[in-house]
Amino acid sequence: MDPRIREHAALIAETCVELSAGDTLLIDAAPAADDLVVALMELAGDVGAHPFVVRDRMGKRFRRAYLRNHESVIEEPRHIRALYDELDVFVAIRSEANTATLADVDPATNAAYDRSIEDIRDVRLATRWCLTQYPSDAYAQLAGMSTAAYENFVWDAINRDWAEQAAFQSQLVERLEAADEVRLRSGDRTDLRLSVDGMIVLNDTASHNLPGGEVFTAPVVDSVEGEVCFDVPAMIDGVEVADISLRFEGGRVVEHDAPKHRELVTELLDTDDGARRLGELGIGMNRAIDRFTKNMLFDEKMGDTVHLALGMAYDDTVPEGRERNRSAKHEDLIVDMHEDSSIELDGEVVQRNGRFAFEDGFEG
């Protein structure tokens, strides 16, 4: 077994979910990730936890077969609910054999299924949980990389010194916490202002997502003004959409475009009122992620990028008493900040062309 697999497993067990004696543990993974599951089982044995391996969210070929043959209303599966009700720790490992497996499932049936397990999702999110990636063939292909090169990419991004990374990121957290207005500029098509006044800034290192590597918060709902062009392609409902541009007034998208897929963006914005507003401002700081791989688990943490999410704001980024944007959607969209770009906080440049003010080589 590649020693990086046991390193990955140790990071999950010890840092992300703090696996302990007596913990009930569910591992959801596809067969491509078997080696990582074995490494987790060894650690579960070491600490005396109770592991159970399933192919649920990571068994999409099974789900496809089920949903394409299902016509009636789908109810919550009570045996799965009972399992989750007794769960302490949940580890999901992306490792599908074909990332397009659900492409021919009727979206309405898929949505009905998602609704049937909505309470189970909430129970799951109340456990100590972690979502991570195995460098499988299918995800390597999605990234346009050989599997060997993709293995290096994934483990370099995950098996890091997270204490050091946390310290690096905390320098930005401090500045964002103190700030009111954020201004993003990139090229001649992005100049956006928004307020983060009083919002909670989170330092994502190695907790619920592995890799971690972003600093994020929620914009004040009505504060967003200006234009932004997302020059990193997004995957919307399985379709690659390049160069989405949006214009905001009073927090709402009032104009939008995308050279090849304008209608897809229109549909997204028309989902509900919250889908026209921003729910997240995130700044990617994991520089081991040095390329886009069409996988948001990595893309949004890429060093020196900014992502903005249309739709739902996370509970833990909005203080009590403040308005939290609600929506069925949470669509992350990315701007590359490496060239001709800056992030300003209250008029002061905190990043220019991919260098932070607290780093060597910064040119204010």
Added chain:
Amino acid sequence: MDPRIREHAALIAETCVELSAGDTLLIDAAPAADDLVVALMELAGDVGAHPFVVRDRMGKRFRRAYLRNHESVIEEPRHIRALYDELDVFVAIRSEANTATLADVDPATNAAYDRSIEDIRDVRLATRWCLTQYPSDAYAQLAGMSTAAYENFVWDAINRDWAEQAAFQSQLVERLEAADEVRLRSGDRTDLRLSVDGMIVLNDTASHNLPGGEVFTAPVVDSVEGEVCFDVPAMIDGVEVADISLRFEGGRVVEHDAPKHRELVTELLDTDDGARRLGELGIGMNRAIDRFTKNMLFDEKMGDTVHLALGMAYDDTVPEGRERNRSAKHEDLIVDMHEDSSIELDGEVVQRNGRFAFEDGFEG
């Protein structure tokens, strides 16, 4: 997908477990059986059942990793128990990638694990359950067959007209139900008498095991007298043991031998008092099973064989008020009845050289 896989799935769902709307369903399988799982998911969708796919008993590589790293007492995993408590239907599909995976797990640790899930096993056996086989590479290798030939073997044995087979077997059931003494003769080393007076005779077709194909009951505990030589090799604790011979007096084994593994048989007999007595008399009647494959799920149903189990008698073969043999063991051992052999019931020959009295070609 090979059409025989969907035929197999339909047999499981419709005949063995009678899958219905609203049923909670657990499928335990290794990745080699993915196609059969997909076919079962389609049927679960059709009827509106709630499927969930796990790798538990069929995830032995995971179990090995867990148990080899576990040192303390193992307790019942409460999340798995909660799942089973809400379970209507259980389908297990043998499909391991290596049938020797647990060969280097400490037997005491393995036994401790089995004890921790003993109550879960009882809950599972109270569901509508089915154990079946997928023709995977590993089981083909165990049988000394190519995988293509083994596929034919497995599906020929499973995808049968089970109503016709049930009618064929019921002819023997009627005769056994009416009989008191059974006498088995084969070659010059097997001549055994035992009573089945008042015991319950079961007609196994397509229910808990797939393939089915045996008629079985429990011998009266103290009634077994004489000698038997099991000329079909048995797998005892993973070791192939040929030509085990036993001599019974008053129902107990008083002499035993095996040319190469006498000690293994001694250990087996010394497990507990019940391990020296017989718990089952079974007669294999599935003639699509025409060879031994070192897999008891098939071997014991092979046409024109008899198996005797040392140890535990099944609950449902012993009427209330009669003594039931108890033991931690239930070790099936097989005699080939094709040549120079006969089964007599109360002095009347019911099978000679692999032909039954109710068939053409029988020579009384």
